[in-house]
Amino acid sequence: MPPTARERVRAELTREITDAARRQLAEVGAAALSLRAVAREVGMVSSAVYRYFPSRDDLLTRLIIDGYDDVGAAAEAADAPDAPPRDRWLAVCRAVRAWARSHPHEYALLYGSPVPGYRAPQDTVPAAARVALVLGRILGDAAASGALPPAGGARDPALISDDAVAVLGGDHPAFDDVVRTRALLAWSSLYGTISFELFGHFVGSVQDGDRYFDRAMSELAALIGF
Amino acid sequence: MPPTARERVRAELTREITDAARRQLAEVGAAALSLRAVAREVGMVSSAVYRYFPSRDDLLTRLIIDGYDDVGAAAEAADAPDAPPRDRWLAVCRAVRAWARSHPHEYALLYGSPVPGYRAPQDTVPAAARVALVLGRILGDAAASGALPPAGGARDPALISDDAVAVLGGDHPAFDDVVRTRALLAWSSLYGTISFELFGHFVGSVQDGDRYFDRAMSELAALIGF
DNA sequence: CTCGAACGAGAGCACCGCTCTCGTCGGAGT
DNA sequence: ACTCCGACGAGAGCGGTGCTCTCGTTCGAG
Numbered sequence: 001m002p003p004t005a006r007e008r009v010r011a012e013l014t015r016e017i018t019d020a021a022r023r024q025l026a027e028v029g030a031a032a033l034s035l036r037a038v039a040r041e042v043g044m045v046s047s048a049v050y051r052y053f054p055s056r057d058d059l060l061t062r063l064i065i066d067g068y069d070d071v072g073a074a075a076e077a078a079d080a081p082d083a084p085p086r087d088r089w090l091a092v093c094r095a096v097r098a099w100a101r102s103h104p105h106e107y108a109l110l111y112g113s114p115v116p117g118y119r120a121p122q123d124t125v126p127a128a129a130r131v132a133l134v135l136g137r138i139l140g141d142a143a144a145s146g147a148l149p150p151a152g153g154a155r156d157p158a159l160i161s162d163d164a165v166a167v168l169g170g171d172h173p174a175f176d177d178v179v180r181t182r183a184l185l186a187w188s189s190l191y192g193t194i195s196f197e198l199f200g201h202f203v204g205s206v207q208d209g210d211r212y213f214d215r216a217m218s219e220l221a222a223l224i225g226f
Numbered sequence: 227m228p229p230t231a232r233e234r235v236r237a238e239l240t241r242e243i244t245d246a247a248r249r250q251l252a253e254v255g256a257a258a259l260s261l262r263a264v265a266r267e268v269g270m271v272s273s274a275v276y277r278y279f280p281s282r283d284d285l286l287t288r289l290i291i292d293g294y295d296d297v298g299a300a301a302e303a304a305d306a307p308d309a310p311p312r313d314r315w316l317a318v319c320r321a322v323r324a325w326a327r328s329h330p331h332e333y334a335l336l337y338g339s340p341v342p343g344y345r346a347p348q349d350t351v352p353a354a355a356r357v358a359l360v361l362g363r364i365l366g367d368a369a370a371s372g373a374l375p376p377a378g379g380a381r382d383p384a385l386i387s388d389d390a391v392a393v394l395g396g397d398h399p400a401f402d403d404v405v406r407t408r409a410l411l412a413w414s415s416l417y418g419t420i421s422f423e424l425f426g427h428f429v430g431s432v433q434d435g436d437r438y439f440d441r442a443m444s445e446l447a448a449l450i451g452f
Numbered sequence: 453c454t455c456g457a458a459c460g461a462g463a464g465c466a467c468c469g470c471t472c473t474c475g476t477c478g479g480a481g482t
Numbered sequence: 483a484c485t486c487c488g489a490c491g492a493g494a495g496c497g498g499t500g501c502t503c504t505c506g507t508t509c510g511a512g
Contacts (some may be wrong), residue, residue: 004478004479004480005478005479006478006479006489006490009490010490022472029339030339031339031341031470032256034467034468034469035468035469035470036467036468036469037467037468043257044491044492045491045492045493046468046469047471047472047491047493048490048491048492049469049490050469050470051489051490051491054467055469055470056469056470069426082379106337108340109339110338110341110427110505111421111427112334112425113255113256113257113334113335113338113339113341113425114334114425114426115339117255125430128427157433158433158434159432159433159434159437159441160431160432160433160438161430161431161432161433163430163431164430164431164432165389166323167431170320173324177441178441181438181441181442181445182445183430184428184432184438184442185415185419185442185445185446188415188418188419188421188422188427188428189411189414189415189418189419190418191418191421191422191427192414192415192416192417192418192419192421192422193411193414193415193416193418194416195337195417195421196414196418199337199338199339199340200340201337201354201414201417202410202414204351204387204389204390205386205387205389205393205410206385206386206387206390206410207383207384207385207386207387208384208385211385212385212386212407212410215403216407216410216411216414217408219407219408219411219449221322223445230509230510230511231509231510232458232459232508232509232510236458236459258499260499260500261499261500261501262499263499270459270460270461271460271462272499272500272501273460273461273462273463273501273502274459274460274461276461276500276501276502277458277459280499281501282499282500347488384493409494431495
């Protein structure tokens with residue numbers, strides 16, 4: 001059956017609230033995001049917002065999921081499946097960095113200190129995995145096209161989970177635990193590099209952020225074998 | 227002249243406040259650290275604390291500096307100057323990870339999202355540099371002892387600052403921008419790895435955190451040339 | 453010994469997350 | 483077509499927060 005008028009206005013108001021919350025987040029950051037200010041912006045009284053989100057943390061969880069989807073979409077859009085693996089890797093890294101620099105508070109919410117007591121993992125996992133899936137597909141395609149040399153072939157399920165192995169291109173002669181470790185390392189190092197830049201730990205060390213980033217990501221590509 | 231009784235009790239009370247704040251931080255995290263709760267714990271009224279710290283953010287800044295000093299001391303204690311560079315690097319990495327795992331909220335305060343509007347960089351810089359100085363000394367010693375092969379020698383001051391070059395062992399035939407980039411990358415990747423583990427981004431991927439960490443840090447050591 | 457500075461306590465302001473109650477109104481079932 | 487339950491928005495209120503101001507007290511330098 002079609003949505004009733006009440007359902008439509010509810011969906012509309014939910015969107016207005018999340019939009020206002022996203023604007024607040026972009027302006028003042030997650031720590032200073034106030035549910036009451038969001039309510040004021042949409043012309044509601046604060047208690048009315050609780051009809052739509054049970055708590056401030058649930059509102060933040062919504063923003064987290066949307067953020068993961070946003071950066072995931074940016075990564076997917078930047079990936080050119082026909083390009084060489086090294087170019088694909090670099091393009092995705094650049095896209096994630098560009099997204100982070102244009103959404104610093106959202107990036108901090110996703111990859112900085114966890115803000116609420118507990119994040120709801122179940123809901124955020126699929127959205128959070130999108131960037132990793134893009135990187136994993138690059139790795140898998142590189143192996144399938146024979147761009148990677150065969151590896152030793154050791155496989156220890158107690159080290160890296162089966163799920164991660166599946167994301168990283170599955171079973172292939174080019175993959176062993178060393179290659180998979182390097183891929184996970186490159187993945188986390190991408191975010192380590194962006195976090196250091198965004199959170200100011202490179203201040204006084206790295207002068208040209210753009211060139212340093214490209215060089216660092218190229219080193220990681222070479223480490224993987226691209 | 228010797229400190230007056232008033233000065234001594236002031237120093238003592240300042241210490242009591244920071245100690246209570248550190249306990250609060252360890253328990254509930256920086257976001258939930260309340261100046262009023264700290265005041266209650268030391269038996270003061272909240273307004274009295276403002277005689278010692280002008281604002282909650284200044285209290286947090288004090289904790290940030292202490293945290294940098296603490297992890298810096300742990301890194302320095304773990305470094306064995308007579309060991310091979312690779313062993314020294316791995317030992318320092320393990321020490322930083324161990325500190326982070328035993329002080330998760332403090333680690334998040336130091337290397338997660340910046341909490342206050344602005345962190346006071348001038349005060350925190352020397353304490354924050356201690357871990358980097360340890361890693362830089364390992365690199366410098368390795369070069370001085372001839373453990374590193376000579377490098378191409380390119381040096382672009384617009385890429386990496388002179389300060390960072392000094393920390394990374396100064397000018398040496400074994401160093402060029404490629405080696406220095408790899409060292410900075412390894413440095414930030416150490417924190418990227420720890421952050422991913424602590425903030426839950428490895429959940430579902432890495433099964434054995436200890437072994438993965440050692441392998442990943444070994445890959446970084448090899449990347450530098452250790 | 454004096455007097456100003458430092459100090460602790462208390463009240464108060466504006467804001468926060470969240471709960472509860474109370475009219476109102478939409479819409480599904482009869 | 484009517485009824486009635488549930489969703490809804492508004493408002494008051496609770497306990498908490500950071501921070502400011504005032505007011506006596508007390509310490510210690512001159």
